Amino acid sequence: MSDAGRKNFSDKLSESLTPESEKSTLEKGKEAVTDKVDDFAGKTVPDNQKSFGQTVADDAKKGSDDAKAAVEKEKAAADQQGQSLAETAQEYVEEAKKQISNAAEYVSGVVSGATEGAKTGGESTKK
Numbered sequence: 570m571s572d573a574g575r576k577n578f579s580d581k582l583s584e585s586l587t588p589e590s591e592k593s594t595l596e597k598g599k600e601a602v603t604d605k606v607d608d609f610a611g612k613t614v615p616d617n618q619k620s621f622g623q624t625v626a627d628d629a630k631k632g633s634d635d636a637k638a639a640v641e642k643e644k645a646a647a648d649q650q651g652q653s654l655a656e657t658a659q660e661y662v663e664e665a666k667k668q669i670s671n672a673a674e675y676v677s678g679v680v681s682g683a684t685e686g687a688k689t690g691g692e693s694t695k696k
Contacts, residue, residue, distance in 0.1 A: 576607040
């Protein structure tokens with residue numbers, strides 16, 4: 570049983586058990602409108618003016634909505650943290666590339682210098 574102007578529990582159950590693919594566009598539209606009206610009534614009608622069953626159903630819906638919101642918030646935080654970790658890792662990779670390039674230039678310079686020194690030293694001993 571439902572309160573006046575509220576969606577019947579059996580209708581809610583039936584709608585939730587019927588796959589979306591089996592519903593017509595008209596049925597989907599009707600459900601969307603009646604769900605919004607029912608949600609509005611659930612939020613605006615004081616609990617002392619609702620039947621016990623309607624109060625329980627509204628509290629369960631609110632709990633479900635709160636849980637969904639908390640999960641979405643956690644997902645967003647995890648995505649943001651994951652993005653931050655990925656950005657930090659990318660920064661480390663870029664810095665490592667720079668340092669490897671610097672090291673390669675240094676080694677190349679040392680090797681070139683050593684080669685020049687060896688040639689100069691070798692030439693001076695021949696003279």
